[in-house]
Amino acid sequence: MTEPRFTVETARVLAExxxxxxxxxxxxxxxxHVLAVxxxxxxxxDDIQIAGYLHAIAEDTPITRQALLDMGVSERAADIIERVxxxxxxxxxxxxxxxxxxxxDHDATLVKIADNAHNSLPERVQALAEKWPDKPPVSRHDDARPVLYTAVPREEVEAILRRINPHLLPELDELVSE
Known part of the structure; x- marks a missing residue:
């Protein structure tokens, strides 16, 4: 009898x-945020989706790489999580x-693009600017996008942005030509 596979839905529930x-x-x-990513x-x-849901788990919880592997997360997904x-x-x-x-790393870049895009939603940027008017809220996210967008195929970036933050599509057009 084979053990149950760690699925995308399992990752979603674990993240929640x-x-x-x-x-x-x-x-x-x-x-x-983690669910949106x-x-x-x-x-x-599946590995990329699993890493997306669990992208912050090693940073913000006591769950370790070994614990993820023991739960059935693939080595590839664990590697992506570690890289981001x-x-x-x-x-x-x-x-x-x-x-x-x-x-x-292609896969880690996709996860980071989704993370960056969610953190760069207009309503989020505005709320952060109102909360801390003396500190630009997402300048590091702005600076990261050209590096991330040019590291993977344009159509992959576009697919992510269409789902999570279409407001960034014009910027993609400026940064990455067809």
Missing amino acids: VAHNRQKDKLKRPYRE GDALADFD TQRFHEHPDDYAAFIHDVAK
Whole structure:
């Protein structure tokens, strides 16, 4: 008898439960963010979708890579999760270096594009700007997009943006020509 496979739906439920009581910078339920990132990757294979739902699990919960593997998460999905977890990088405080490292891996780049796009939703950017008027809310996200968008095929970026943040499509057109 084979063990049950760790599915996309399992990842979605785990993400919801693992982040259930967490809040984002705007005091909104953080699970909404992780679910949106996973949902934005619906056009891609299971490992990429699983990594999307679980992209913040190693950063924001006590769940380890080994625990994920023990639950049945594939090595590939665990690798993607690890690559998009900033604290695992050589220089975790250097966001630009982190983004360049993520962009070396196709699958991790897709997850990071979805994460970036959700964090860059107009209503979110506006709410952050109102909360902290002296601090540009997403300048690091703005700076990351050209690196991420040029690391994978344009149609893949477009598929993600159409699902999660269509407001970024004109910027994609400016950054990446056909």
